[in-house]
Each structure stands twice: as C-alpha cells, then as structure tokens.
Amino acid sequence: MVELKSMRGVGKAVAVLAVLAAGVAVISRPADPLPGLPRIFIWAWERPEDLSALDPRSAGVAFLARTVFFHHAAVSVRPRQQPLRFAPGAVLMAVVRVESAGAPLPSPAAAAEAIVPAARIAAVRALQIDFDAVASERPFYRELLTEVRRRMPASMPLSITALASWCDGDRWLHQAPVAEAVPMLFRAQVRVDPVRMQDPLCRSSAGVSTDEPLPRPPRGRRVYVFSPRAWSPQDLRAAIHEVARWQ
Numbered sequence: 001m002v003e004l005k006s007m008r009g010v011g012k013a014v015a016v017l018a019v020l021a022a023g024v025a026v027i028s029r030p031a032d033p034l035p036g037l038p039r040i041f042i043w044a045w046e047r048p049e050d051l052s053a054l055d056p057r058s059a060g061v062a063f064l065a066r067t068v069f070f071h072h073a074a075v076s077v078r079p080r081q082q083p084l085r086f087a088p089g090a091v092l093m094a095v096v097r098v099e100s101a102g103a104p105l106p107s108p109a110a111a112a113e114a115i116v117p118a119a120r121i122a123a124v125r126a127l128q129i130d131f132d133a134v135a136s137e138r139p140f141y142r143e144l145l146t147e148v149r150r151r152m153p154a155s156m157p158l159s160i161t162a163l164a165s166w167c168d169g170d171r172w173l174h175q176a177p178v179a180e181a182v183p184m185l186f187r188a189q190v191r192v193d194p195v196r197m198q199d200p201l202c203r204s205s206a207g208v209s210t211d212e213p214l215p216r217p218p219r220g221r222r223v224y225v226f227s228p229r230a231w232s233p234q235d236l237r238a239a240i241h242e243v244a245r246w247q
Contacts, residue, residue: 033179033204034157034222037125038091040243042236043207043226044084051086053233058240060091062128062224065118067097068111073104075114091125093159094118098131105140112147119152127152128159128182138172149177159205164188167202180205182224186212210239217246 040059162181186209206218
C-alpha cells in the first residue's frame with residue numbers, strides 16, 4: 001500500500017555523491033514539455049525513503065507508485081510497499097514500473113487499466129512509465145502508451161524512461177504520444193553522448209545516478225536523479241547542487 005506522508009523531520013545517514021566530471025556541451029534548449037514542473041526530480045524507488053529535507057522549490061519527487069507485471073497474457077499489480085515521506089508542497093510524479101515475462105502479452109487496454117490508477121493518486125502532477133521493452137514488445141508498447149494517454153487527464157503530462165540506445169538512431173519512439181522520453185545515462189550497455197541523441201523526445205531530459213560519473217553532463221535538460229541506496233539529506237543537497245550547475 002502506498003504510504004505518502006508530508007514530513008518536516010530530517011533523517012541521518014552518511015553518503016557521498018559520486019563526482020560527475022565537468023564538461024562543456026552547448027546545445028539549444030528545446031521547449032519544456034513539462035511546463036511548470038521542476039527541472040530536477042529525485043527518483044524514490046521501492047524502499048523506505050525520507051525526503052523531508054528536500055526543498056520543494058529545488059526539486060520534485062518521482063516515486064515508484066506501483067509495479068505492473070505481464071505474465072502469460074495476464075496482468076497483475078503490486079502497489080508500493082514502502083513508506084515515502086516528503087516536505088509539504090512537494091511536486092509529485094507517479095512512476096509505474098512494468099515487468100514483462102515475454103509473449104504472450106496482455107491487451108494494451110488491460111495493461112493500461114493497471115497503470116492509469118497511479119495518475120489518480122492525490123497531488124500527483126505527472127505520470128511516468130518505466131518499461132524496458134525488447135524489440136518484439138515495441139508495437140505493443142506504442143499501443144499501450146496510446147491507451148494510457150487516452151485514459152489520463154488531458155492536462156497531465158505522460159513521461160517514459162528510455163534505454164539510451166532508443167534515443168541514438170533507433171527511431172521507434174518517433175511521434176509516440178508522450179511528453180518526453182528520459183534517456184537512462186547509467187547502467188547502460190552502450191554509452192551514448194546525450195548531445196548527439198537523435199530522437200526529439202529524448203532531448204529535453206536525462207536520467208543519471210549518483211554512483212556513476214558521466215563524461216559529459218546533460219546540460220540544459222530536466223534531470224532525474226537515481227541513488228542506489230536510500231537518500232540522505234547530505235545526498236540530496238549534493239545531488240541538487242551538482243545538477244543545478246547543468247541547467
């Protein structure tokens with residue numbers, strides 16, 4: 001069950017933000033596909049997270065709201081099990097992780113029905129889908145995105161995460177019904193320069209991790225920051241300070 005609590009307390013832990021190598025990448029900033037939302041989001045995955053120390057004026061919270069499983073054409077849902085705490089006024093984005101066991105896949109309508117409730121969580125301003133679709137699942141995924149977009153509030157942005165390879169010459173996302181595709185610049189099998197990403201959907205944002213240095217920061221983009229361990233107040237301050245320099 002999702003436990004979303006607005007707290008003002010500050011937790012204690014010690015961690016070090018990985019140093020991200022400085023670089024100069026001059027690109028024109030595309031029109032913001034998520035107007036009015038923060039330029040930095042902190043990803044809060046499936047573990048207890050206390051983000052009370054996060055200033056809502058500096059970053060939003062993209063939290064795992066549920067995980068949807070496809071298995072033998074059936075759909076099952078596991079809601080968030082771990083507590084999440086955040087400061088009053090935090091901007092929230094609900095993230096739905098999709099796990100597939102391969103063919104046969106469910107109908108796009110059935111899959112969308114399992115995903116869209118995350119967009120109805122109180123105070124959520126945007127929805128993000130995290131699905132590492134293999135090549136054979138891409139036609140299904142495009143139909144799924146169309147179904148999700150149709151069932152969501154028209155004013156709510158739909159975001160997806162994207163393998164970096166999807167954004168570098170692989171144009172299968174072209175004209176997908178989403179506001180942005182967030183290229184994952186960490187845990188990638190193939191390194192892709194964010195400046196040279198060809199798909200327009202991938203040019204406005206980037207996903208990074210605190211434990212994986214980048215040869216070139218993704219400047220001028222909305223940045224989603226992942227941490228391999230629970231966020232501490234020190235980690236939050238360090239991450240936001242570093243990413244703010246890229247804006």
